[in-house]
Amino acid sequence: MSVTTLERIESHLPARSIRIDDLAERLSLRPTEIGVFRKIYGLDRLHFDTDLDFFDLLLPAARRALLHLPTDGFVAYVIYAHTVQTVAPPDIDPAQVIKRELGIEGAEAFALNQQACVSSLGAIDLAGTLLRSEAPKGAYALIVTGEQAFSPKIQLIPHSAIMAEGAAACLVTLDGGGDRVRSFVTRTLGQFSAGLLMTNEEIRELGALYAKTLALVISEAIAEAGLRPDDIHLIIPHNVNTITWKQTIKELEIGIDKFFLENIPKVSHCYSSDVFINYTTLLEEKRLVGNGNYVLASVGLGATFGALVVTRKESN
């Protein structure tokens, strides 16, 4: 069977970076709550710019990813993967705008957000399935992620995260020269489907299951890829907070040095873009090794846990 390959991942952050303290009034957070987010949750700075146009956030990474489309290739699918259900006024269909602004013709453009912050990983899986089932040779899918924290209600995830702005794009095809997708595992705990509207009791119940479930999904993805924990070079996680990941790490046979947590205090949680943003940071810092195995992992409100294993392309 053909293998889904990630040909290029790009990301884009708004130029304006602020400290979480600067959001205290907007999010109605007491100084002591900010202290908890800083000292316990490991947050510090994030990118956030209320003056930035939505599509000026989304398009730069997508444009750069498209530069890697070969001359004999074509984009068959534009998939806008997001977390928050409503990201634009009802008369604007972001997937269609992205397609039009990028000058892509003939592609199907649509959005998905059912897995919330795991939607970016779900989009990779879906892109592979669509390309395998119906697309002609030379077809690519362009996945675009990114959204704005346009309201305090979608910026503060109680007891968990302060959301930030960032965008990314991932160019996908079959049997290309890029990173090979080895496995994708998700688990949705539907009893927490209320998401941001969960009661305190539900939040506490989810908190008790979070680390174990995330660890289980990561372990299953590694096993499904035919690998062992020792075979993994790095886990590339979502940036929810530090303490949640440290709790998850305690459930795994993988040392903390294999988790890329360095972006948590720098960019915070950018909805479904984190795994791509973190990937590009590692790429820029030349920390992704040829043929290395990486786990992209995220959790979405709702509550979906997801992990995707890729094997990096060979070094040039």
Next chain:
Amino acid sequence: MQRESIVKVVGAVIGKVVSRDIGDASENTALFDDINLDSTSILEVLLGLEDEFRIEIDPDDLDMDSFRTIGSLADYVEARRPLSLGGE
């Protein structure tokens, strides 16, 4: 500092976080069920205790069993107080 005084300070720090007097609370008062603290406000209390008792909270070493009651929180403080302050 005696146990009774520690419990009293713990109660005062909790009262500050929840913005109400919990003067009738005892060692057995449950933090979640009786005082309605949530996971963030518990951590706010911890940071408050860090200042009051000059203890160091290690985010990597947080065990929720320490946060069941005012008494267990007092135990947590006592276990981390610097020896030099033990006779206060």
